[in-house]
Amino acid sequence: MKTSVIGRTVVLLERVASTNNYATSQVRENEVEEGTVFLAVNQTSGRGQQSNRWESEDGKNLTFSIVLHPDFLEIKDQFLLSKAVCLGIDAFLRKYVDQVSIKWPNDIYVGNKKICGILIENAIMNGRFSSSVVGIGLNINQATFVSDAPNPVSLFQLTGQTFDLKAVLQELLEQIDRYYCQLIDGNVGEINRLFEAKLFRLNSWHTFRDENHEYRGRIIGVNEIGQLKVEEESGLVNEYHFKEVSYLI
Numbered sequence: 001m002k003t004s005v006i007g008r009t010v011v012l013l014e015r016v017a018s019t020n021n022y023a024t025s026q027v028r029e030n031e032v033e034e035g036t037v038f039l040a041v042n043q044t045s046g047r048g049q050q051s052n053r054w055e056s057e058d059g060k061n062l063t064f065s066i067v068l069h070p071d072f073l074e075i076k077d078q079f080l081l082s083k084a085v086c087l088g089i090d091a092f093l094r095k096y097v098d099q100v101s102i103k104w105p106n107d108i109y110v111g112n113k114k115i116c117g118i119l120i121e122n123a124i125m126n127g128r129f130s131s132s133v134v135g136i137g138l139n140i141n142q143a144t145f146v147s148d149a150p151n152p153v154s155l156f157q158l159t160g161q162t163f164d165l166k167a168v169l170q171e172l173l174e175q176i177d178r179y180y181c182q183l184i185d186g187n188v189g190e191i192n193r194l195f196e197a198k199l200f201r202l203n204s205w206h207t208f209r210d211e212n213h214e215y216r217g218r219i220i221g222v223n224e225i226g227q228l229k230v231e232e233e234s235g236l237v238n239e240y241h242f243k244e245v246s247y248l249i
């Protein structure tokens with residue numbers, strides 16, 4: 001594999017409840033080399049954000065977790081890791097489909113549909129990251145979805161092609177590795193710039209709702225701590241944490 005950190009070791013798990021749970025228990029019990037990937041063929045209880053389930057048909061998609069040790073990052077900068085991972089997935093997908101974007105904070109969309117979800121779980125010790133488990137569910141060959149809750153779509157549905165999972169995993173890990181190495185090198189300006197440019201619905205006017213009101217606004221970027229910046233028609237800029245705002249139309 002042409003990666004320098006991510007994917008030097010890939011552990012294949014035939015059947016596992018959740019690769020994030022598995023990776024986390026491995027990190028607790030053993031020393032896990034940075035970049036190790038735990039890949040599930042069948043994931044029986046995949047977890048999404050906010051305690052949601054992650055739907056993935058057996059053997060059809062990529063469901064895996066990467067163990068990282070981003071101890072070079074300050075806790076306040078943790079969203080940079082999410083940005084780097086999103087950019088790697090975006091770069092991989094752009095080879096196959098158009099209209100890829102990042103729906104803040106870290107869903108990957110093609111058009112108006114979600115193709116990939118990311119669940120990052122960090123362990124912090126003495127004010128630094130001791131480890132980070134980056135769980136990725138990327139829909140590749142699944143033809144239909146039972147639940148339409150996250151508005152799912154797969155590469156197969158978009159292109160009509162069936163993909164070799166081993167080959168696409170390799171390509172994907174190479175792209176994530178590229179951006180993770182940029183982060184290690186401190187190339188933060190470039191990561192921030194690219195991430196903002198890829199934001200879903202960037203600069204287009206929509207209706208937003210927060211706990212106080214509903215208004216017309218447009219996403220203009222993300223601040224230093226990863227909050228979404230939405231400008232109202234009056235010019236006022238609101239900054240939100242995850243789940244503090246929803247966008248309607």
Ligand code: BTN
Binds near residue numbers: 019054107118136137
């Ligand atoms: C989301 O809700 O968008 C996040 C979905 C993350 C799913 C992946 S699949 C591999 C890893 N293991 C899990 O249990 N969840 C993540």
